[in-house]
Structure formats: C-alpha cells, structure tokens
Amino acid sequence: MQRSHRNHVVPTLVLSLILALTLAVPALAPAAEPPTEEAVLTDPPFVPPPITRKDAARVIVRLEVIERVADLADGVQYLYWTFGGKVPGKFIRLREGDTVEFHLQNHPNNKLPHNIDLHAVTGPGGGAASSFTAPGHETRFTFKAMNPGLYVYHCATAPVPMHVANGMYGLILVEPKDGMKPVDHEYYVMQSEFYTKGRFGEKGMQPFDMQKGIDENPGYIVFNGSVGSLVGDRALQAKVGETIRLFIGNGGPNLLSSFHVIGEIFDSVYAEGGIRISQNQVQTTLIPAGGSAVVEFKVDVPGTFILVDHSIFRAFNKGTLGMLKVAGPEDKAIYSGKEVDEVYLGAQAPMADKARQELTELRAKLEEEKRTNPRIREIAKEVLMREGQQLFLTNCSVCHQPSGEGLMNVFPPLAKSDYLMEDKARSIHIVLNGLKGPVRVNGVDYAAEMPKLNLTDDEIAAILTYVRNSWGNKGDMVMPEEVAVERAKQ
Amino acid sequence: MKGRSNRPGAGRRAAACAAAVLLASALLKPVPARADLADEMAFVRGGELTPLYRPEKNRTTVRVDPFFIDRRPVTRAEFLRFITANPRWRRSSAPEVFRDANYLSDWRGDLLLPVDPEEPLGHGRPIVQVSWFAARAYCASRGERLPTTAEWEFVATTTPSGRRAADDPAQAGALEWYARPSEELLAPVANAEANAWGVSGLHTLWEWVEDFSSSLLRGDNRADSDNERNLYCGGGTEEALDRADYAAFMRYAFRSALHASYSTRNLGFRCARNGTKTGHSQ
Structure with missing residues (x-):
C-alpha cells in the first residue's frame, strides 16, 4: 500500500498541476452568483x-x-x-x-x-x-x-x-x-x-x-x-x-x-x-x-x-x-374484509330477538305518527320553511330579490306568481334543471336564463315549500319524495 | 455577549438622541397644568420591589423611592393637545430618528384622530403607536417623566398592604389580556378598574418605561442564564425569582424587543414624577 502510493507520487503531482491549471482558467472569470429564488x-x-x-x-x-x-x-x-x-x-x-x-x-x-x-x-x-x-x-x-x-x-x-x-x-x-x-x-x-x-x-x-x-x-x-x-x-x-x-x-x-x-x-x-x-x-x-x-x-x-x-x-x-x-380496488388476497358477522348471544338469544322485534314495531309507529299527527306536520312545515328561507337567501335572492318581487323585465317575480303556483311539478323541474327561453309571468314576458343549481332533493323541497308559502303565495308542502320523482323522470 | 450587542451602535445613537431630546424638551410648550394632582396621579410611597430578575448577584430586591404616577394611561385627546401645541411631534414633522414608520400611523392626519365608530369616546382611548422619544417629550412638557421599570413593576405587582398583587383578585386577570387577540379599538381608559394603589389600565396595553432598554433579555432568551450578572434566565425561568409570573416575563420580553424609535398598536404610556405626599418635585 505504502509503496504503491510512493510510486504514484510523480504522476499524481503532474496530474494535480494540470487539474489546477484547468480549474484556474474559469476561476479567473468572475465567480457566478448562485441563482436567487x-x-x-x-x-x-x-x-x-x-x-x-x-x-x-x-x-x-x-x-x-x-x-x-x-x-x-x-x-x-x-x-x-x-x-x-x-x-x-x-x-x-x-x-x-x-x-x-x-x-x-x-x-x-x-x-x-x-x-x-x-x-x-x-x-x-x-x-x-x-x-x-x-x-x-x-x-x-x-x-x-x-x-x-x-x-x-x-x-x-x-x-x-x-x-x-x-x-x-x-x-x-x-x-x-x-x-x-x-x-x-x-x-x-x-x-x-x-x-x-x-x-x-x-x-x-x-x-x-x-x-x-x-x-x-x-x-x-x-x-x-x-x-x-x-x-x-x-x-x-x-x-x-x-x-x-x-x-x-x-x-x-x-x-x-x-x-x-x-x-x-x-x-x-x-x-x-x-x-x-x-x-x-x-x-x-x-x-x-x-x-x-x-x-x-x-x-x-x-x-x-x-x-x-x-x-x-x-x-x-x-x-x-x-x-x-x-x-381503489380491493385485493381480497391481502385483506378480505369482514367475512363472517353473526349474532352471538349465548343464553340471552330469545330475549334479544323479542326486543329487536319490538324496536322495529316502535320505529314504524313513530314514522306513522310523524306522517299523520297534524301538530308534528305543522312543526315539520315550519322547519322546512326556515331551512328553505336560508337556502333561498343564499341561492336565489340575488336575482329574485329577498322578498321574491324580482326585477321588472329582467328577473320574474315569485311573489304572487301565476306561473309558479299553477304547476307544482313544473316548479320542481325548473329548480332541478334551470330554465332557458321565454316565459310569461303575471302578464309580462321574460327571457329566462336561470342556471341549474346543484341542490339535493331535501334542499329543493325546502326552497319550494318556502317560495310557495311566502309573500302572499299559498300552497302545500313540497316533499323530498316529490322532488325525487321529478328527478327520476330526467 | 451583552443584550444590546445585536443592535450595533445603539448606545451611541441613544446617547445622541437623548441629548437631542433634552434640547428639544427645553423648547417644549407646556400642556395645560394638571387641574388636581391627587385626582390625576396616585401617590405611591415606595418600598422594596422583588423584580422578576435578580437585580444583583446577592440581592433579590430593589429600593423604590416615593413617586407619583398617572392613574390612567395618556389618552388620544391628551396627546392631540400636546402635538397641537408642539408641531414638531406631529406625524409629518417628527424627525425620523425619533420614530419609525408606524408612528401615529393609525391617525387620519397630523391632527386627525383615527375614525372611531363611537365618537367622541375615541378621545378617551389610550394613545398608542408612539415612540419612546415622543412619550418622553409628552411627559417632559408636563414637567414630568416616564416611570422607571422598577416603579412600573412596583405599582403593578405590589399593594399598599404589602400583599402580592398576583394574589389580588382585581389583578388576577393580568394574563387574560395576553390570551385575547388585539382589539380593533382599545377600551377607553376610564373603563379600567383601579388596583389597590388607585392606578388602572396597567394590564390592558403595553406601556413605555424610562429605562425599557435595560431589560437586557437577549434575542435568544434561553441563553440569558449564562449572563455574568446572573440577571437573566434559561427559557425565561431559570434565574427568575417568581417562575410562575408569566405576565411579567412577557412584559420584560416585550420591552427588550423595542428600540426607542419603535411604536406598535398596543404600546402606550403614562407619566410619573418624584415626590412625597406633602410636596412634589420633578
């Protein structure tokens, strides 16, 4: 090791000299500033x-x-x-x-x-x-x-x-x-x-x-x-x-x-x-x-x-x-997901079955009550109205105005609107899909240019319930199921 | 490495500025004399203060002589009167060595207070965004001065009965101010509750003190414990006498971050003067 090192001293010196000279040339030029970023x-x-x-x-x-x-x-x-x-x-x-x-x-x-x-x-x-x-x-x-x-x-x-x-x-x-x-x-x-x-x-x-x-x-x-x-x-x-x-x-x-x-x-x-x-x-x-x-x-x-x-x-x-x-796609060879999930109750099995059945019946009863009890229906409508108002103010009031009066010759009114009230299904359809083209509201012609809004069935039901029951309009509730029916027709 | 070493030439510049201020204060037009000293200033009979940091190697307290101190921070209205009488302290004419770009920058003009939704209450809000030089000149125009750190801490952390103010429920809220974001509008000074000395508003904004720059916490507070004077602390707690007093740590840290020309949104001041109950002097 030592010897071989000594043997290389002369060539190494020469090499270093050449290297030094080569390096010296660019070094004479002004050193390039590193880029700033x-x-x-x-x-x-x-x-x-x-x-x-x-x-x-x-x-x-x-x-x-x-x-x-x-x-x-x-x-x-x-x-x-x-x-x-x-x-x-x-x-x-x-x-x-x-x-x-x-x-x-x-x-x-x-x-x-x-x-x-x-x-x-x-x-x-x-x-x-x-x-x-x-x-x-x-x-x-x-x-x-x-x-x-x-x-x-x-x-x-x-x-x-x-x-x-x-x-x-x-x-x-x-x-x-x-x-x-x-x-x-x-x-x-x-x-x-x-x-x-x-x-x-x-x-x-x-x-x-x-x-x-x-x-x-x-x-x-x-x-x-x-x-x-x-x-x-x-x-x-x-x-x-x-x-x-x-x-x-x-x-x-x-x-x-x-x-x-x-x-x-x-x-x-x-x-x-x-x-x-x-x-x-x-x-x-x-x-x-x-x-x-x-x-x-x-x-x-x-x-x-x-x-x-x-x-x-x-x-x-x-x-x-x-x-x-x-x-991404599952790989059952790496992880199967749950393969078996059975009830294991030991001696309590019969009692648990009975409790489960009673619970199912009670839930059905609760749903029935919600549908038929007039007081609950009234509150449900109130809730829908207030939700609808909030959604209306965010999504619709810029054009139709906060009190639904519209802008004469530009945006049709919703308040006391014959066009709105005469066809419930059509009103759902419009909120679902937007509306393009001529439309006559309370005797005035409008060139409608209403965009399609990405709203859920629940949201559209709330907005329409609000719009169809405010500012002098009198209608019934619009239920999410009705919106779903219209949506399905598309 | 001493605390101010990261401010090259600070000492020399401060000396030059101090001389200039002395000269300037001789030319100051006095603002109206105080109607009733006892009404506007509280007498503090002084005593022994245990400051946050050991004052000397083998001492834990400093002597505070009797003094008078403003019951409340100086208000915008009072400062407006001062610069009306002393145009050289207006925003447009105050020399740049005496103030930074934030000086009165919330005002609408030289003599126009910031827009205040609750005018004229705005006049009663504390003056902020003033430099140490300007605060000092204001007090000088009344024949007074800024309180020292020791005086300020004495009136903020002690009570006449010798109890620690930290144990006083009226003062327990000192930390709470720091836990709230900057208010858009500082509350009028008259709203603050007075402490046992009859002094209010001490924990609702920062205040200039005469010797703010002697709070020599260095930029890196954790290294302060190797200071030869044994004044400072590792992590702000090693050498401090009351490790739990986080509010005091924040005040000391804040003062050490300042230069005399600085002004900030939450930094105001009040004045003090030497004196005894029977007679007072400057």
Missing part, C-alpha cells in the same frame, strides 16, 4: 414540491408571525400564535448547501415580540438571537443550510414554553444534495399539545393555562393544530398502489409521540429526521418533542387508515387522530 411555503398537510435544481441557490424565506383566533375543536376557540397563520407553521423546503435569507415579519396587530429558532441552523440560538422582532417590524438574517435532514423550528421568546404551547413551531426540510427518492404523495403532519383552562371539549374561547403546562397535563393533543384537522374532507388522500411519504414533527411542548398508522406498516423510517433509513417494517415510531421522523409506505388496499399517537387515550380522549383515505 423565493421559497415556496405551504400550509399543513401539504409540502412544497421536491427541489429539482442540482446546485445551491440563494433562497429567500419570508415567514409572517400572526396571532389569531381559530377553532381548536368544534365550538372551541383558541388564540393561536402562528408562523404563517396555521398550526403548525409553513413547511420550508431547501437543498443542502443553499444560502437562506430569512425574513421574520411580526404582524402589526400582534401583541407580542417573537423570534425563531430553526434546528437546521448552525449558529447561536438557531437564529433566535438575530430574529427577535417587535410587533409591526421585520428582521433578517442569513444562514447556510449545511446539514440535510428534517428539522423543527419554533419560537424562542420568553416565556418560551408559552410561545411554543400557543402553536409556534413547524418543519424545515433540507434535502440532501442528491435529492430524495420520488414518491406519489408527500404530506406534513405535526403533533402538539394545547393547555386550556377548560376541559377537553368545553365550548367557547379557551385561554392558555400555565399551570397545566407546568404539570404537563394538556387538555388537547392533536395533529396539525386542531381536533379533526385530518378527518372527513380534510383527510390525507391516496390511491391503491401509491407510495406515501409523511414528514412528521412533534412540536411538544412536553410530550413524546408514539406515531402509528392503524392498518399500515412503515416500509421505511428515517428515525429522528435523519437522512438514512434507520429501520424497515416499523409499526410505531417514537418522535421526541422538538424532533421529527420521515416514514414511507406503499398502500396496498383501499380503506381509511387512522393516524394516532399510540399512547392511546390521547387518540380517543384528547384528539390525536387523523385519517388517510385510500381509494
């Missing part, structure tokens, strides 16, 4: 697009601190302190070697000074010392993103725990120079706790409770800032066969997360937000407060997969629950 920032659960450039750039990041009230749960409000308006804050995506010009803007309506500590920054306070900003002011500092990985950022202004507890954290990704393997979906999920004066679910504006914070006893532990932020329409989406990468953070301020997706196994985990796959086939990965992880998995079967903190009381009693909805 404005960072794309996204609100959770979305992630900025992967970085495609092959070289470092000067990236400008503008992050605005906004103190604002938003829903922590249904009917529960909280004054969030945010990096960019949402909790967690904007997702920042960079490439290793980028030079970042960081602007921290403290909105003039804010009450408090703030700063930012980015765990991706090498320097005192992770930038906190250089970004301390009073309301209505902006600070700037510059750093080089030297270390690839997924990092947490957060506010570090006194009292630090309170600033973090109120929502001041987010994730910053520094992609390795060679980029990351492409996947079908990337999502941003961050867990954190909220310490409210009221108990979980207590309605109204909830102030921060310092003592609960000190005791590490949160009322809420949530994904992406609020209960239900990742359920229903807001669930994460994917299709069977796709690969998903989750960037998961834990803002704390106090608790660790045992992150788990019910019904999935993580193919790969980049533990603690590092750049290497630390483990394959992982059921639950631990995410420390002020830390992160990247998990990747392929979804093989359709269904709803539930994201939880597997410290499981948190999921069911404090809000740590999200959803991933996977659409």
Whole structure:
C-alpha cells in the first residue's frame, strides 16, 4: 500500500498541476452568483414540491408571525400564535448547501415580540438571537443550510414554553444534495399539545393555562393544530398502489409521540429526521418533542387508515387522530374484509330477538305518527320553511330579490306568481334543471336564463315549500319524495 | 455577549438622541397644568420591589423611592393637545430618528384622530403607536417623566398592604389580556378598574418605561442564564425569582424587543414624577 502510493507520487503531482491549471482558467472569470429564488411555503398537510435544481441557490424565506383566533375543536376557540397563520407553521423546503435569507415579519396587530429558532441552523440560538422582532417590524438574517435532514423550528421568546404551547413551531426540510427518492404523495403532519383552562371539549374561547403546562397535563393533543384537522374532507388522500411519504414533527411542548398508522406498516423510517433509513417494517415510531421522523409506505388496499399517537387515550380522549383515505380496488388476497358477522348471544338469544322485534314495531309507529299527527306536520312545515328561507337567501335572492318581487323585465317575480303556483311539478323541474327561453309571468314576458343549481332533493323541497308559502303565495308542502320523482323522470 | 450587542451602535445613537431630546424638551410648550394632582396621579410611597430578575448577584430586591404616577394611561385627546401645541411631534414633522414608520400611523392626519365608530369616546382611548422619544417629550412638557421599570413593576405587582398583587383578585386577570387577540379599538381608559394603589389600565396595553432598554433579555432568551450578572434566565425561568409570573416575563420580553424609535398598536404610556405626599418635585 505504502509503496504503491510512493510510486504514484510523480504522476499524481503532474496530474494535480494540470487539474489546477484547468480549474484556474474559469476561476479567473468572475465567480457566478448562485441563482436567487423565493421559497415556496405551504400550509399543513401539504409540502412544497421536491427541489429539482442540482446546485445551491440563494433562497429567500419570508415567514409572517400572526396571532389569531381559530377553532381548536368544534365550538372551541383558541388564540393561536402562528408562523404563517396555521398550526403548525409553513413547511420550508431547501437543498443542502443553499444560502437562506430569512425574513421574520411580526404582524402589526400582534401583541407580542417573537423570534425563531430553526434546528437546521448552525449558529447561536438557531437564529433566535438575530430574529427577535417587535410587533409591526421585520428582521433578517442569513444562514447556510449545511446539514440535510428534517428539522423543527419554533419560537424562542420568553416565556418560551408559552410561545411554543400557543402553536409556534413547524418543519424545515433540507434535502440532501442528491435529492430524495420520488414518491406519489408527500404530506406534513405535526403533533402538539394545547393547555386550556377548560376541559377537553368545553365550548367557547379557551385561554392558555400555565399551570397545566407546568404539570404537563394538556387538555388537547392533536395533529396539525386542531381536533379533526385530518378527518372527513380534510383527510390525507391516496390511491391503491401509491407510495406515501409523511414528514412528521412533534412540536411538544412536553410530550413524546408514539406515531402509528392503524392498518399500515412503515416500509421505511428515517428515525429522528435523519437522512438514512434507520429501520424497515416499523409499526410505531417514537418522535421526541422538538424532533421529527420521515416514514414511507406503499398502500396496498383501499380503506381509511387512522393516524394516532399510540399512547392511546390521547387518540380517543384528547384528539390525536387523523385519517388517510385510500381509494381503489380491493385485493381480497391481502385483506378480505369482514367475512363472517353473526349474532352471538349465548343464553340471552330469545330475549334479544323479542326486543329487536319490538324496536322495529316502535320505529314504524313513530314514522306513522310523524306522517299523520297534524301538530308534528305543522312543526315539520315550519322547519322546512326556515331551512328553505336560508337556502333561498343564499341561492336565489340575488336575482329574485329577498322578498321574491324580482326585477321588472329582467328577473320574474315569485311573489304572487301565476306561473309558479299553477304547476307544482313544473316548479320542481325548473329548480332541478334551470330554465332557458321565454316565459310569461303575471302578464309580462321574460327571457329566462336561470342556471341549474346543484341542490339535493331535501334542499329543493325546502326552497319550494318556502317560495310557495311566502309573500302572499299559498300552497302545500313540497316533499323530498316529490322532488325525487321529478328527478327520476330526467 | 451583552443584550444590546445585536443592535450595533445603539448606545451611541441613544446617547445622541437623548441629548437631542433634552434640547428639544427645553423648547417644549407646556400642556395645560394638571387641574388636581391627587385626582390625576396616585401617590405611591415606595418600598422594596422583588423584580422578576435578580437585580444583583446577592440581592433579590430593589429600593423604590416615593413617586407619583398617572392613574390612567395618556389618552388620544391628551396627546392631540400636546402635538397641537408642539408641531414638531406631529406625524409629518417628527424627525425620523425619533420614530419609525408606524408612528401615529393609525391617525387620519397630523391632527386627525383615527375614525372611531363611537365618537367622541375615541378621545378617551389610550394613545398608542408612539415612540419612546415622543412619550418622553409628552411627559417632559408636563414637567414630568416616564416611570422607571422598577416603579412600573412596583405599582403593578405590589399593594399598599404589602400583599402580592398576583394574589389580588382585581389583578388576577393580568394574563387574560395576553390570551385575547388585539382589539380593533382599545377600551377607553376610564373603563379600567383601579388596583389597590388607585392606578388602572396597567394590564390592558403595553406601556413605555424610562429605562425599557435595560431589560437586557437577549434575542435568544434561553441563553440569558449564562449572563455574568446572573440577571437573566434559561427559557425565561431559570434565574427568575417568581417562575410562575408569566405576565411579567412577557412584559420584560416585550420591552427588550423595542428600540426607542419603535411604536406598535398596543404600546402606550403614562407619566410619573418624584415626590412625597406633602410636596412634589420633578
């Protein structure tokens, strides 16, 4: 080894010289400035697009601190302190070697000074010392993103725990120079706790409770800032066969997360937000407060997969629950779905059968009563009228006017309208399909141009019941079943 | 690394500005004298204050001498009178070294108060969006000064009977203000409830103090615990004498974020003067 090295000294020297000369020529020309670009920032659960450039750039990041009230749960409000308006804050995506010009803007309506500590920054306070900003002011500092990985950022202004507890954290990704393997979906999920004066679910504006914070006893532990932020329409989406990468953070301020997706196994985990796959086939990965992880998995079967903190009381009693909805064809070889579900009652079987039969009869009786009892019918009509009024004001009143009088020669009247009242089925048909062409209402000709509105049978029934029983019109109720009949005719 | 080191030249600039203000205050036209001092100012007989941060290595308290302090924050109407008499403090003419772009930026004009749906109540709302220089000039025009941090904290956190104000139900709401978003309109000063010293409005907006910049919390508050003077705290709590006083942490942090030329939406002031019950001086 030693000898062979010595043998190569002369040729190596010559080579280095040639190399040095070659390099020296471009070096004499003025060094090209790296390109400057404005960072794309996204609100959770979305992630900025992967970085495609092959070289470092000067990236400008503008992050605005906004103190604002938003829903922590249904009917529960909280004054969030945010990096960019949402909790967690904007997702920042960079490439290793980028030079970042960081602007921290403290909105003039804010009450408090703030700063930012980015765990991706090498320097005192992770930038906190250089970004301390009073309301209505902006600070700037510059750093080089030297270390690839997924990092947490957060506010570090006194009292630090309170600033973090109120929502001041987010994730910053520094992609390795060679980029990351492409996947079908990337999502941003961050867990954190909220310490409210009221108990979980207590309605109204909830102030921060310092003592609960000190005791590490949160009322809420949530994904992406609020209960239900990742359920229903807001669930994460994917299709069977796709690969998903989750960037998961834990803002704390106090608790660790045992992150788990019910019904999935993580193919790969980049533990603690590092750049290497630390483990394959992982059921639950631990995410420390002020830390992160990247998990990747392929979804093989359709269904709803539930994201939880597997410290499981948190999921069911404090809000740590999200959803991933996977659409696509089933694969019974991987998962059969429920094959057998039979009643198993043991000795109580005969009694249970009797109770079930009685219940069926009672329900039928209740339905019958609803149909025939005049008092219930009256209330039902009132309800339909009020619903109808609300829908009318939203959908119809711009043209037909709030009191149904229309606009002479432009929009036909509904109040005391002969055309409306003489044919109920036609009126249903018009709301269902819209109306184009000449129409004569109360002796005046109109060129109708009414659009088709995408309303349900229930909504159309409510609107028409209202319209046909208001402003001097007298008619009977329009039932959803009648609308369904007209719809079926199309 | 000291707290102000992230403001290069701040000391020199402050000195120059202070000299300019001194000069300017000599030229100030006085606003009408106070009708009844006892009516408008509360007498605080002083005593020992235990501030949030240890004042010196082996001391936990500072001495506060007797002083008078405005019962209420200065109102828009009062500030309007001041700039009417002293045009150089109007928005269009106040020198830029003495104010930032936010100075009175909510006003409609030099002498036009912001639109207020509840006129003339608007006159009674506290004046905000004023710089430290302007607040100081206002007090100087009355022959007074801004309160010191120690005086302000003394009147906000103690009671004449020696009880901690934090135990006083009238003051327990201090934290609540921070838990609410910025109001579109700050409540008129007359609406606030007075504390045991007869002083009100202390916890409904921020207020300038004479030595705001001596709250040397650094930009990164967590590193403050290695400060040689042992004044500051890791995470804002390590060296603080009362770790539970989050409201005080926020005040100290807020003051340290300010420069003398800054003005913000929730930052007003009140004036103070030295004195004893029998006679007072400047």
